[in-house]
Amino acid sequence: MQAKHQRLILGIIALAAVIAAGFLALVAFKKQAAYFFTPTDAVKAHLPLNRNIRLGGMVERGSLIREKDGVTIHFRVTDGYQKIAVSYRGIVPDLFREGSGVVADGHFDPSGSFTAETILAKHDERYMPPVTQQQAAATQTTLQEK
Amino acid sequence: MIRLANPHFFLSLSRKLTPWLGLAGILFSLAGIIGGLFVTPPDYLQGETVRILYIHVPTAWLAMGGWSSIALASLVQFIWRHPLAGIAAKAMALPGAIFTGLCLMTGSIWGRPTWGTWWEWDGRLTSVLVLFFLYLGYIALSRSVSNYSTTSRIPAIYALLGAVNLPIIHYSVLWWRTLHQGQSISLTHSSIDPSLLWPLPLTLIGFSCLFALMTIFRMRYLLAHAQYEARLRRMAAL
The missing domain is CATH 1.20.5 (Single alpha-helices involved in coiled-coils or other helix-helix interfaces)
Incomplete structure (x- = not known):
């Protein structure tokens, strides 16, 4: 050779x-x-209350409540199986909205809800013009109605 | 291929290629950037911010493509012992590092308005930062090994070991939970709407031409440097 x-x-x-x-x-x-815990993982892991973690998932549609002071918000993070109530006081990124991804940095309270110190928005890999998105949303609604 | 590997043939070819690569690089980059900034519609979610994609994505591909090419050239140098392959590998380190730096910078600028942070230690961001340090390490190593020696195999081994980071970068968003979104474009599928996608290949071609141009400049420099060193040695021997 x-x-x-x-x-x-x-x-x-x-x-x-x-x-x-x-x-x-x-x-x-x-x-x-893993950069964050999903709600299912966080519930399974039985995390200590004082431990800071990142909780990630979708902001559940219809769960977002803004308090009168204008900076405190409450919403639920879901991964489709578990839901966790999150409170946050501060300014959220522009992309933070219902039905979109979120990563909350904070800790669990004794009540089982989550207090976030930082909120990051997470978006998915799809990019499209607004018109296409409206059409896609409209098609989805029509399909659901049928 | 064998003719191309002859340094003299390479030099004459590179002289002819240089203006064309420069012209194509500038024209394609300009066309893509103008298209991406002024012609395409904004994104439904991110609005105008999405336009940085046309810079960020090609730099990310070239950052990874650069190291893949360095590793491939190093393998060729290692097996066939051809000095031009070693020179090509060393020449690609600087443009590779530049594009990785650009990728990190544009990503950071993009992350602030969309995610709400300049930097997070998630799998994708961290592995690309590691790639940037690998490039810097490679440049330092190839300079330190007897001043651009064309036959040294230590940088080649380092480049091959560093290639382990490439699948980590690629799969980081698929296998780990990250803040960075999953991949938008694969060989068969794109989740970027065609109306937003078309400037991306233009900037990719343009940036690739500029990458190739920088590589050719560096190769010509390294060849000239090797000749100069050889001449000095001959004179010292007399």
């Missing part, structure tokens, strides 16, 4: 091993590297 071929085979084996190592690391860190 030529030295060149030997290096080729060695190189390919080394590269495959390195990439496999990366994938293994990804899988191993899957839980630890």
Whole structure:
């Protein structure tokens, strides 16, 4: 066997091993590297009250209440299975709205609700002009009515 | 391929390519940026903020494409021992680092109005920052190894090991829960509406041409530097 071929085979084996190592690391860190808890995870994990965590999910439609002072809000975060009531005092990002993604940084209260110190908005991977979105929403409503 | 790998042939080809790459890079980038800033409609959710996409996404692709190319060239250098492959790998480090830096900056500027934060340590953002540091490390390493030696294999090994970060960046938004949204574009599918999508390939082609142009400039410099060093050595031996 030529030295060149030997290096080729060695190189390919080394590269495959390195990439496999990366994938293994990804899988191993899957839980630890999660940026936020979903409501289901947060309920299952029985987190201590004073521990700061990030809670992420969708702002449930119809759950958003603004208090009279103008800066305090209450809403529910849901992942489709569990719902958690969240209160926050402060200014929210522009993209924070009902039916959209949210990541709240804060802690649980003894009552089981969540007090957020920071609110981040999370958006999905879809981009479209407003007209298309209205059409899509209209189609969805018609389908639901049928 | 073998003819192309001849440094003399490469030099004459690169001289002819340089103006065309520069022209195409500027024209395509301008067309894409003008289209993205003035022609496309705003996004239904983000409004006008979405327009930074036409800069951010191509820089992100080139950041990853740059390291993939460095790793590939390093593999070629490692196996076939061809000095031009080593020079190509070293030449791509600077444009790669520049585009990764641009990707991080534009992402940060985009994150502030949409997510409400300049920076968060989520999987995607952190792994791209690691890529940026990998580039800086590679540049430092390839400079330190006997002043741009064309045969040193230490940077090549580093580049191949660093390639492990590429699948991590790609899958970070699929496998981990992140603040960064999932991928919008795959080979078969795009969740960006066609009316918003079309300037993106233009800026991608434009930026790629500029990346290639920077790489060719760096390769010519490194070749000239290697010749100069060789001449100095010959003179010292006399």
